[in-house]
Amino acid sequence: MDRQDVVAFLNELFPPALAEDWDRSGLQVGPLEGPCRRVVVALDFDLEVARDLSAVDLVVTHHPLLFRPLDHVLPETPLGAKLQALLSSRTACYAVHTPYDSAQGGLGEVLAGYLGLEEVRPLSPRGRLVKLAVFVPCGHADRVAEAVFAAGAGEIGRYGRCSFRSRGIGTFLPGEGSHPYLGEVGREERVDEIRLETVVPAERLPAVLAAVKGTHPYEEVAYDVYPLENPSPLHGLGRGGDLPGPAAASDVVCRFGEALGGAGPRAVYGDLGREVRRVALCGGSGGDLWEDALAFGAELYLTGEIGYHQGRAASESGLTAVAFGHQETERPFVGHVGRLLNERFPDLMVVER
Numbered sequence: 001m002d003r004q005d006v007v008a009f010l011n012e013l014f015p016p017a018l019a020e021d022w023d024r025s026g027l028q029v030g031p032l033e034g035p036c037r038r039v040v041v042a043l044d045f046d047l048e049v050a051r052d053l054s055a056v057d058l059v060v061t062h063h064p065l066l067f068r069p070l071d072h073v074l075p076e077t078p079l080g081a082k083l084q085a086l087l088s089s090r091t092a093c094y095a096v097h098t099p100y101d102s103a104q105g106g107l108g109e110v111l112a113g114y115l116g117l118e119e120v121r122p123l124s125p126r127g128r129l130v131k132l133a134v135f136v137p138c139g140h141a142d143r144v145a146e147a148v149f150a151a152g153a154g155e156i157g158r159y160g161r162c163s164f165r166s167r168g169i170g171t172f173l174p175g176e177g178s179h180p181y182l183g184e185v186g187r188e189e190r191v192d193e194i195r196l197e198t199v200v201p202a203e204r205l206p207a208v209l210a211a212v213k214g215t216h217p218y219e220e221v222a223y224d225v226y227p228l229e230n231p232s233p234l235h236g237l238g239r240g241g242d243l244p245g246p247a248a249a250s251d252v253v254c255r256f257g258e259a260l261g262g263a264g265p266r267a268v269y270g271d272l273g274r275e276v277r278r279v280a281l282c283g284g285s286g287g288d289l290w291e292d293a294l295a296f297g298a299e300l301y302l303t304g305e306i307g308y309h310q311g312r313a314a315s316e317s318g319l320t321a322v323a324f325g326h327q328e329t330e331r332p333f334v335g336h337v338g339r340l341l342n343e344r345f346p347d348l349m350v351v352e353r
């Protein structure tokens, strides 16, 4: 397979459209052209990773190597040495940062899975929804609807295949050089049509439009895409959910630390002796999300880093907040993404660092 195939797969799972405004996810150092036989997956592109890039085609990191604008690149600095190593070995470097944090099936679900949380939802929904209305001649609406649902449209909460259909008259005048499915060039046509409308997560729109064009009988498909103010509840930073039953906060903290490979709590704000049921989680620097965790109704908030004043404010508001370390809570990226790549590309050599 090619480097592009690997990147396309990552983008499908963790859509770049979910990146935060300030983020630098995506291609950092090229080229993306060329075959891909060996991939390194790492949390950070550190000097250890840079040391041995021989026969490495692509490095996939969580944190972007290039984050702030550069004034200059000096080979004697750590960053310069890393860039030099990448460029001289023609190894590409690709970051999957906040899209991995936000996407359904990313870090949030991995961490929630450690505690067996139920009814898991983002603390701060980030995805965008659009409304798609497509005009289809009667008799073809089911075929088009099947295709758009299969491409990811029409989901509202636990309900799938949601659409609304209204009937009307479509008009069109085929111009010179057109090949109309109905009617003839130069004569205005009136056709019984269905206005088929449905909601689409914004990142699925290209696939959904391809599905429309692949199944709609017309040469030129008439469709409208409207931005919606409704947030998509599928994606977003942080996750919250319910434990299968009430448990002592201290036990939950122990279990979470064990699941992280034995990480102990770095900082605790609030009461660990209480019984909790609703838990919020955010890997990495989740301090800013404590109010979202509180609004979610969480009693316990487990994150990577939380500032002293944020922790104090959380505990005074009745939320027990515990920090386990930035790296410790994001380290699952490496094994998770490594496994996903192995499953999708069995011939690819995946090295987890």
Ligand SMILES: [Zn+2]
Binding pocket: 063, 284, 285, 326, 330
């Ligand atoms: Zn991080």
